[in-house]
Amino acid sequence: MDPVDGTEVTTALLTDQYELTMLRAALNSGTAGRRSVFEVFARQLPAGRRYGVVAGTGRLLDAIEAFRFDGAELEFLTSRGIVDEPTAQWLEKYRFSGDIWGYPEGECYFPDSPLLVVEGTFAEAVLLETLVLSILNHDCAIASAASRMVQAAQGRPLIEMGSRRTHEMAAVAAARAAHITGFATTSNLEAGRRYGVPTAGTSAHSFTLLHDGERNAFRAQLDSLGAGTTLLVDTYDVERAVHTAVELAGPELGAVRIDSGDLGVVAREVRAQLDALGAHDTRIVVTGDLDEYGIAALAAAPVDGYGVGTSLVTGSGAPTASLVYKLVARADGPDDGAPIRPVAKRSTGKPTRGGRKSAVRRVDGHGTAYAEVVTTGEPTPGPRDRLLHVPLVRNGAVVGREPLDAARERHERSVAELPATALQLSKGAAAIPTEFVDGGPRP
Structure with a gap:
């Protein structure tokens, strides 16, 4: 059963063939x-x-409830010779009890x-082996990496933003796993809809490049999203962008985001500039190929939050938990x-x-x-x-x-x-x- 719209979705074929051939032989x-x-x-x-x-x-609990062999699944299995008729009849009544x-x-x-x-x-x-391992190996790996990142952040909020770096459904699962360990938000809207994970996001460099000048891009975003938004300031020249951002939004500007360069050095320069412009409460968010080590290295920098993508959704070098059944x-x-x-x-x-x-x-x-x-x-x-x-x-x-x-x-x-x-x-x-x-x- 789909957790959102209630439609019937079977998980029975999210498995390896040898689970079915073992069943066939054991029945025999x-x-x-x-x-x-x-x-x-x-x-x-x-x-x-x-x-x-x-x-x-x-x-996993949702997937086990949906583990059912219906007509289409049984037709596929029998037509390929994976199961014989007695096994198909057994599978038709399958419910984990x-x-x-x-x-x-x-x-x-x-x-x-x-x-x-x-x-x-x-x-x-035995039929549940592959389903169990595929879900737990992925989600445990992501959560284990995410937990290290949360600890390295020392209370500063993190946003999960790895959807563009993994399979589309793995991205949803990764956002859920990261939230369990302390990530504050995700950029993935399906994770927000399906699991209630808080979502966040504003703009990318393409939005700035679309407009006739950075000033016009910032003005358009502020007019649409308000002064509390986060402006991306490293498309061209960071110092000029920060000055323009505060000029347009005033000291109420919510945050600026830095996505490139030596993040620690740039963050200190931006913090000094924001304070000089009177934007003492404007936060600094950094992104750009961060992992737990990069986050830890920024502990002394004036950074207020981190965005993590690739390293999070790949388990920061350990994309599986190596679990066995x-x-x-x-x-x-x-x-x-x-x-x-x-x-x-x-x-x-x-x-x-x-x-x-x-x-x-x-x-x-x-x-x-x-x-x-x-x-x-x-x-x-x-x-x-x-x-x-x-x-x-x-x-x-x-x-x-x-x-x-x-x-x-x-x-x-x-x-x-x-x-x-x-x-x-x-x-x-x-x-x-x-x-x-x-x-x-x-x-």
Whole structure:
């Protein structure tokens, strides 16, 4: 179901062919109905990163609800020989009826954190693998990079403006993920319509070049948008443009934007000029291939806000979170009462740990997290510790939806709980270690 207009949109073919061929073979062998547990985790964080950020859960829940095989999809699959008729008949009735738990959106995570636990029959759970990974790998990567940028900005607002640097729908998801981590606004209007992310934007250099002189361009923008607008001042000569902007708008001019040159040097010159002209409250916004390192380098500059595009929508060098979706437990038969036992890969370089897991964030008396404890038994949190899994889907029904602002507030709390080393931009290990505890079998 489209979240905006309510039309039926299926997500069933946003998947890899081998999910369907595994289903076909499992139905044929009689193993498709075995109760199974899959987990999503990252074996490691991108090189040098201290923490990751969970994002995309809300989008995933919508996508799971829309995972339906209708006539057109089944016709495509059968005509290509991907599924046979018995498999097509099974798919026609497909509805995920299992349970899903996960870290809520905005939460920080670390290597081997069990971000998502999917329990159901093998058949219904394995079909979700590609959908789960495509959404979470993208959104977690964007949110993890965006969080570093927010921390580097030290309270100064950021606008997400990467729509022209990525796929059109990835741009919408990126704007949503960035907002969770603290970005104030986005230039993407679909993200505003679909998810309620505040939007912002004024003009580009083409608007100035269109007019017969910078003065005419500024006057046209001010007449249309008012003195509170942001004027782009680096199309020709910055000093002359700032003078013209204040002459036309007066000291009430909202902001000027600088998009080129040595941003720190130019910002200091512009601030001095604005103050000399009496425009003490006019803000300075800088854009132009910024990333977290560029933002941090401008900490001492008189900058009031940043616009970030390419680096944000590409994960600032880590465009995927490298999450995997692995079977960690399964029953020996199709009977609902059959005991579930751990299973694990022994692949060289890619082993897994068997058993359904829970996670607890250990927190000391000062409110600082010091360990991520992952257990295969029932978790036993201390008085200050936090259980990290929340129910997302129960018996096939979505129960974990929440407003985007809740994820935004959670992220702020989660980052504040981390040790100070987590906020360093220099390369290093994860901010807290992941510890595994064999808790014995679950009841």
